[in-house]
Amino acid sequence: xxxxxxxxxxxxxxxxxxxxxxxxxxxxxxxxxxxxxxxxxxxxxxxxxxxxxxxxxxxxxxxxxxxxxxxxxxxxxxxxxxxxxxxxxxxxxxxxxxxxxxxxxxxxxxxxxxxxxxxxxxxxxxxxxxxxxxxxxxxxxxxxxxxxxxxxxxxxxxxxxxxxxxxxxxxxxxxxxxxxxxxxxxxxxxxxxxxxxxxxxxxxxxxxxxxxxxxxxxxxxxxxxxxxxxxxxxxxxxxxxxxxxxxxxxxxxxxxxxxxxxxxxxxxxxxxxxxxxxxxxxxxxxxxxxxxxxxxxxxxxxxxxxxxxxxxxxxxxxxxxxxxxxxxxxxxxxxxxxxxxxxxxxxxxxxxxxxxxxxxxxxxxxxxxxxxxxxxxxxxxxx
Numbered sequence: 001x002x003x004x005x006x007x008x009x010x011x012x013x014x015x016x017x018x019x020x021x022x023x024x025x026x027x028x029x030x031x032x033x034x035x036x037x038x039x040x041x042x043x044x045x046x047x048x049x050x051x052x053x054x055x056x057x058x059x060x061x062x063x064x065x066x067x068x069x070x071x072x073x074x075x076x077x078x079x080x081x082x083x084x085x086x087x088x089x090x091x092x093x094x095x096x097x098x099x100x101x102x103x104x105x106x107x108x109x110x111x112x113x114x115x116x117x118x119x120x121x122x123x124x125x126x127x128x129x130x131x132x133x134x135x136x137x138x139x140x141x142x143x144x145x146x147x148x149x150x151x152x153x154x155x156x157x158x159x160x161x162x163x164x165x166x167x168x169x170x171x172x173x174x175x176x177x178x179x180x181x182x183x184x185x186x187x188x189x190x191x192x193x194x195x196x197x198x199x200x201x202x203x204x205x206x207x208x209x210x211x212x213x214x215x216x217x218x219x220x221x222x223x224x225x226x227x228x229x230x231x232x233x234x235x236x237x238x239x240x241x242x243x244x245x246x247x248x249x250x251x252x253x254x255x256x257x258x259x260x261x262x263x264x265x266x267x268x269x270x271x272x273x274x275x276x277x278x279x280x281x282x283x284x285x286x287x288x289x290x291x292x293x294x295x296x297x298x299x300x301x302x303x304x305x306x307x308x309x310x311x312x313x314x315x316x317x318x319x320x321x322x323x324x325x326x327x328x329x330x331x332x333x334x335x336x337x338x339x340x341x342x343x344x345x346x347x348x349x350x351x352x353x354x355x356x357x358x359x360x361x362x363x364x365x366x367x368x369x370x371x372x373x374x375x376x377x378x379x380x381x382x383x
Contacts, residue, residue: 003290003294005074009070009071012071012075015051016051016053016074016079017078020078020079021082023043024040024079024082024083024084024086025082028043029083029084029348032085033198037160037161037191038085038159038199038200039086039159039200040084040085040086041161044086045117053075053088054088054091054114056072056092057069057095057096057099058095059102059111062108062111062112062115064114064115068297069234069297070290070293070294070296072235073234073289073290074238076088076092076235076239076242077238077239077241077245077286077289079239080238080239080242080352082242083243083348083349085198087121087157087161087162089232089236090122090162091114091121091158092235093121093157093228093232093235094114095111095114096228096232097122097224097228098110098114098166100221100227101177101224104217104218106215110164113164118163118164119161119162119163119164120163121157121158121162121164121165121202122165122228123138123153123165123167123180123202124136124168124225125137125153125154125168126151126152126154127154127155131229133168133175133225136153136168136169136170137170138151138153139151139169139170140169140171145210145212146210146211146213146215146216147176147178147213147216148211149167149178149180149206149209150206150207150208151205152203152205152206154192154202154204155192155202156201156202156203156204157199157201158200158202159192159201160189160190160191161200162182162189162202163181163182164179164181164182165180165182165189165204166178167180168221171220174219174222175220175221175222175225176218176221177216177218178211178215178217179215180206180211184209185210186206186207187204187205187206187209188204188205189203189205190202190203191203195354195355196356197348198348198351199355227299227306227309230310231299231300231309232360233313233314233317233360233361234289234292234296234312234313236320236359237288237289237292237313237320238289238320240323241282241285241286241324243327243328243353244278244281244282244323244324244328247324247328247346247349247350247353248327248331250345250346251275251330251335252266254335254346255334271334274330274333275334278331282323282327284319285322285324288315288319289316291312291316292316295312296313307373311373315370317360317361317363317366318363318364318366318367318370321357322363324353325350325357327349327353328346328352328354331346331350332346332347
């Protein structure tokens, strides 16, 4: 696969970088961290009205831009680089889920709501210990008036700021998809305490929540969940690559200014080796990111099998997770003792890297997925 950005994609990347450098600097990120939601709500409103990034994956017939996963990746890579406190990934994840049931009238309405800036979050697992369908702990029970939902979902990417939720629930041996309003009776929606304060996560607890038949989008949705999660892993990988790049940039900037024994420490060979190792990690992960995004777009167009998406997402998740953590951790070492203090932003990237490393599956778990795929495809093994 020979890859290069189109002129339009290059313009998108440059516009995103320019916008975020102006509106998502360190003071803005730290102010959002101290807020109740963890989100810069003024920035999110500006993104929705001026930049329209929330509509990238929404089809044009529902008011969206009708673009692809690669465009989303371009935006999210820069958002990871600036630690942008805006819930774009949460809404995009919901858009991916809704596109699988686009024949439903409610899905069309919700896609239109997403394009207009309403935040719809995806609640799919309690992550104990699985992120896939095995981790779904919310149970849907059919009743004469519709359904009742009971259970808990954690690590919801919007924090506690969503207007509505797409909830995955067990229905006997299947998985259903439901719409639940955040302010509905029986819904307890709160922000989870996590290591990374720049990317809030939500906790959803449902206690006998009544849902009518119109809010049930699917009763046999399990076959779509894995694809949505793989596409989500690609989006997480984009943020991780941006995090790794920023860690490298900040570290190089610091060692180029820090003077020891009459010379900048950047002039020492050991420091150069560290920076070179960081750059290698970043570029390797970025190459896998763009490849995985292309495979994701082919999957959305139904021109690539799900196995290709699973493989590409696992390769990216294992590489990008390691790259972000390595670069942020090495960056703290290059900063010396001050690197972990509140004064320097490198510690924020370290917390982001550690937190996102485990989200949707750790790098070592993704390597196990790849190993299993390789073994399953071995002719000798199959025989």
